[in-house]
Amino acid sequence: MRTTSSLHAVTWLAWAIAAGACVQIAPNPLYVALVLAISFLVVSTHRLDTTLARAFPLLVGLGVIFALLRVILTALTTHSPTIDGPPPDLWFTLASFTLPQLFGGFTVGGTIEGEVVMSAAAQGFAVVGILGAFGVFNAVASHHELVQAAPRAFHEPGLIVTVALAFVPSTMAAVSEVREADRARTGGRVIRRGRLVRLTVPIVESGLERAVSLAESMDARGFARHARGRSDSISAWLGLGALLALASGFVALIGQSGSLALGLAVVGVCALVGAVILSSNSGGTTRYRPRAFARNDYAVAGIVIMAPVGLALLSSIGDEQLWWSTTPLTFPTFSLFPALLIGLLAAPVAVK
Amino acid sequence: MNAENGSIVWHNTQYSYPNSDHTIGAIDLELEPGTATLVVGDSGSGKSTFLRTINGLVPYTSGGRFGGDVVVCGRSITTHKPRDLADVVGFVHQTPEAQFVVDNVEHDIAFVLENLGTDERSMRRRVEEVLDALGVAHLRDRSPATLSGGERQRCAVAGALASGPQVLVLDEPTSMLDPQGADDVMAALRRLNDDLGTTIVFAEHRLERAAPLADRALFMADGLITDDGLPAEVLAPLTSAPPVTHLGRLLGWSPLPLTVREARALARRSPPPIAQNPSELANVNAGSTPSDPFPSRSPEAGDVLVCTRAAGVELGARTVLKPTSVEIRQGEIVAVLGRNGAGKTTLLRVISGAQNPSTGSTTANVPVAHVPQEPDSLLFQSTVRAEVSSTLELLGKRDNAAVDRWLDKLGLTELADRHPRSLSVGQRQRVAIAAVAVGDAPVLALDEPTRGIDATSRQALEHAIVEHGATGGAVVIATHDIELAARIATRVIVLGDGEVVAEGEARDVLTGSLFAPQVLRVLPPFLTVSEVAQALGTTGPK
Numbered sequence: 056m057r058t059t060s061s062l063h064a065v066t067w068l069a070w071a072i073a074a075g076a077c078v079q080i081a082p083n084p085l086y087v088a089l090v091l092a093i094s095f096l097v098v099s100t101h102r103l104d105t106t107l108a109r110a111f112p113l114l115v116g117l118g119v120i121f122a123l124l125r126v127i128l129t130a131l132t133t134h135s136p137t138i139d140g141p142p143p144d145l146w147f148t149l150a151s152f153t154l155p156q157l158f159g160g161f162t163v164g165g166t167i168e169g170e171v172v173m174s175a176a177a178q179g180f181a182v183v184g185i186l187g188a189f190g191v192f193n194a195v196a197s198h199h200e201l202v203q204a205a206p207r208a209f210h211e212p213g214l215i216v217t218v219a220l221a222f223v224p225s226t227m228a229a230v231s232e233v234r235e236a237d238r239a240r241t242g243g244r245v246i247r248r249g250r251l252v253r254l255t256v257p258i259v260e261s262g263l264e265r266a267v268s269l270a271e272s273m274d275a276r277g278f279a280r281h282a283r284g285r286s287d288s289i290s291a292w293l294g295l296g297a298l299l300a301l302a303s304g305f306v307a308l309i310g311q312s313g314s315l316a317l318g319l320a321v322v323g324v325c326a327l328v329g330a331v332i333l334s335s336n337s338g339g340t341t342r343y344r345p346r347a348f349a350r351n352d353y354a355v356a357g358i359v360i361m362a363p364v365g366l367a368l369l370s371s372i373g374d375e376q377l378w379w380s381t382t383p384l385t386f387p388t389f390s391l392f393p394a395l396l397i398g399l400l401a402a403p404v405a406v407k
Numbered sequence: 408m409n410a411e412n413g414s415i416v417w418h419n420t421q422y423s424y425p426n427s428d429h430t431i432g433a434i435d436l437e438l439e440p441g442t443a444t445l446v447v448g449d450s451g452s453g454k455s456t457f458l459r460t461i462n463g464l465v466p467y468t469s470g471g472r473f474g475g476d477v478v479v480c481g482r483s484i485t486t487h488k489p490r491d492l493a494d495v496v497g498f499v500h501q502t503p504e505a506q507f508v509v510d511n512v513e514h515d516i517a518f519v520l521e522n523l524g525t526d527e528r529s530m531r532r533r534v535e536e537v538l539d540a541l542g543v544a545h546l547r548d549r550s551p552a553t554l555s556g557g558e559r560q561r562c563a564v565a566g567a568l569a570s571g572p573q574v575l576v577l578d579e580p581t582s583m584l585d586p587q588g589a590d591d592v593m594a595a596l597r598r599l600n601d602d603l604g605t606t607i608v609f610a611e612h613r614l615e616r617a618a619p620l621a622d623r624a625l626f627m628a629d630g631l632i633t634d635d636g637l638p639a640e641v642l643a644p645l646t647s648a649p650p651v652t653h654l655g656r657l658l659g660w661s662p663l664p665l666t667v668r669e670a671r672a673l674a675r676r677s678p679p680p681i682a683q684n685p686s687e688l689a690n691v692n693a694g695s696t697p698s699d700p701f702p703s704r705s706p707e708a709g710d711v712l713v714c715t716r717a718a719g720v721e722l723g724a725r726t727v728l729k730p731t732s733v734e735i736r737q738g739e740i741v742a743v744l745g746r747n748g749a750g751k752t753t754l755l756r757v758i759s760g761a762q763n764p765s766t767g768s769t770t771a772n773v774p775v776a777h778v779p780q781e782p783d784s785l786l787f788q789s790t791v792r793a794e795v796s797s798t799l800e801l802l803g804k805r806d807n808a809a810v811d812r813w814l815d816k817l818g819l820t821e822l823a824d825r826h827p828r829s830l831s832v833g834q835r836q837r838v839a840i841a842a843v844a845v846g847d848a849p850v851l852a853l854d855e856p857t858r859g860i861d862a863t864s865r866q867a868l869e870h871a872i873v874e875h876g877a878t879g880g881a882v883v884i885a886t887h888d889i890e891l892a893a894r895i896a897t898r899v900i901v902l903g904d905g906e907v908v909a910e911g912e913a914r915d916v917l918t919g920s921l922f923a924p925q926v927l928r929v930l931p932p933f934l935t936v937s938e939v940a941q942a943l944g945t946t947g948p949k
Binding site for chain 2: 058059103104105106107197198199214217218221224225228229232233235236237238239240241242243244246248249252253256257260261264265267268269270271272273274275276277278279280281339340341342343344
């Protein structure tokens with residue numbers, strides 16, 4: 056029964072970004088599987104007793120559904136050009152028809168090829184890995200802590216996001232409660248006819264009622280009491296700009312355009328510093344026991360960031376095995392050094 | 408502190424809800440600083456609306472037409488929004504579930520302080536103080552979602568108290584609490600009122616707990632304050648008055664007592680002309696043996712309708728219910744008592760088959776219908792009547808007479824065309840019970856059926872339960888309401904930490920208990936007013 060993690064929410068954010076970046080840089084399914092295994096390990100050692108504790112399995116499940124859809128759609132619509140005879144790795148052939156030009160004019164069905172299916176599956180699996188990392192973050196980190204650590208200008212929007220997030224699990228709890236009530240009403244008999252209405256109406260109505268009472272409660276407890284000043288809005292825009300610049304800098308880094316990345320990073324950091332300075336000058340709300348970034352946090356954040364940085368270096372010196380090439384279809388290769396780098400992501404397990 | 412601090416004044420206040428003929432007013436009233444005012448009235452009489460005018464939630468968030476003015480601590484709600492009153496008015500909702508903003512108790516309590524811009528050191532001190540004042544310090548790191556109903560209610564009160572408001576408004580603060588939890592909340596309120604002079608305005612149905620705190624009582628009916636005065640004057644004539652008040656009226660005591668303490672003093676001064684030891688009682692109740700002066704309420708051993716054999720429930724690593732064997736026989740009304748989180752709801756769910764036991768088994772020989780604690784989870788129709796008859800439709804029956812009968816039994820006939828969601832909590836509770844009971848399942852499992860329910864509907868409900876038991880059914884009730892158990896239960900099961908700690912007839916189990924019903928505390932061994940009336944040879948309380 057705990058709601059505070061042994062690590063700071065910002066550390067967990069760093070972890071999630073690092074894990075996501077590892078999957079991006081090394082989408083080889085074996086490495087993705089390794090990231091997922093580490094994610095599972097981290098969740099089982101650090102899961103909190105909050106409403107979002109089940110985020111990891113949920114988001115992994117969502118990722119799997121997405122990946123399956125992707126595999127099916129890709130398999131049905133992607134075909135290697137047939138020049139002479141059947142494609143090299145034909146699994147089987149379905150009936151096919153070509154859509155009219157209006158809808159893109161591609162062929163649905165037809166040849167189902169191993170390479171296409173496997174490459175779509177690998178891409179889907181990478182998405183599962185990224186969603187898994189996001190799920191870990193939700194299950195182990197206190198969102199409130201992150202909101203508190205954010206610059207003041209982000210405090211109110213951040214709080215609204217966390218409150219909205221909290222509605223997801225409570226709605227799921229409401230679903231099971233309503234199902235149970237529906238069964239109880241008929242003395243344990245399950246009657247399927249019209250059940251959708253009987254289940255949906257109470258969930259939606261109760262959800263709306265709860266949202267209204269929550270808004271009232273926030274209002275009665277002085278939320279958004281202070282008029283937002285000019286410096287608040289300037290710092291909000293600066294902060295947004297900083298995030299965008301840093302994110303694009305990261306993309307530029309992956310895209311191996313070093314000078315652009317450096318420039319964007321400098322711009323982003325400057326904007327962020329400006330936002331923080333501006334917003335801390337404006338009065339209004341205060342923070343209750345903001346958590347300090349401890350030694351463990353520096354250590355863990357430092358170690359986990361090494362993983363994507365190391366992989367990026369490997370990739371820049373031309374390590375082809377980080378990707379899995381499906382033409383020709385072979386078993387993905389696995390080597391020890393990238394795996395060790397990914398293993399750095401398990402650092403939080405050592406902190407209990 | 409200037410004279411305006413803590414005062415609340417209503418000037419010709421009128422309000423009507425949008426698209427509804429539900430109105431309150433006109434109200435002209437002044438509450439002195441530092442007083443504790445109790446608002447009573449039937450479900451739907453406008454108590455909640457009235458309380459919500461104090462910090463402007465009505466009309467700011469509810470819309471509708473508002474006339475007149477309410478001035479709190481010198482600030483008018485026509486010029487101040489609820490958020491601008493957050494430093495002077497603390498507000499506790501009827502449903503604490505919906506009140507938490509942060510997924511951590513301690514930080515949630517600090518929420519109002521953060522918004523007020525309190526400096527860090529004062530925040531630390533205030534939060535520690537309210538954690539202690541409400542006895543929730545051990546819950547500080549928990550998530551509100553994992554707390555039991557009573558723990559949650561106390562944390563919600565703590566959240567409203569954190570800013571040190573001069574006015575505290577509570578809408579039925581103890582309706583979900585066990586007796587101990589309710590006493591804790593009431594004691595905390597009294598301390599605030601005594602030591603800090605906080606003005607307290609609260610609505611409550613269980614007057615036996617609320618009456619001792621109040622300096623003044625308001626009675627509301629149809630949106631108007633129809634009676635206003637000292638609690639003893641306003642509350643004594645009500646059907647919802649505490650049992651000791653009814654006892655006092657029966658025995659001709661004057662002034663009428665409101666608390667057990669007053670009643671005990673009166674009983675010592677003018678002892679009632681009835682026998683109180685077993686041998687004399689035996690003569691009064693002719694036909695019973697000397698060792699058993701009261702005829703047992705237990706019915707003749709009927710058929711076993713439901714039984715659990717060593718059924719236990721584990722959720723994750725936590726044992727919610729230790730292996731328990733319970734038999735529910737025909738004609739029985741079983742009250743399951745126990746503190747918040749003791750496993751009452753779980754036992755009920757095991758009995759009704761909503762929860763499969765992790766160990767042991769449940770055997771139901773007849774259908775069991777279960778009314779959950781949260782009535783909202785089953786209301787989906789647009790009128791009360793449709794809600795009740797849809798259960799029959801689902802069961803493939805068509806029996807308008809049964810629908811009318813249950814509407815009538817639970818006093819819902821007048822509300823039959825209202826939308827269930829527009830009703831008060833107590834009324835919704837009754838609709839949910841009617842909607843489930845109409846299916847005619849022999850065993851009814853009711854979870855906290857008297858929560859937020861007014862005296863009239865409570866009587867209707869008790870009557871319906873007794874009748875259901877007498878006509879060959881059985882009822883299992885999980886409740887905190889000791890008086891309910893004392894009045895109607897044929898058997899009482901007390902749970903403690905998922906274990907049965909006591910089981911037997913209400914009198915045996917409740918005698919000597921710290922939480923005994925009021926009459927038993929004043930005139931043992933009598934459990935209820937009607938038993939005293941019987942011993943007197945009269946027909947019962949007027």
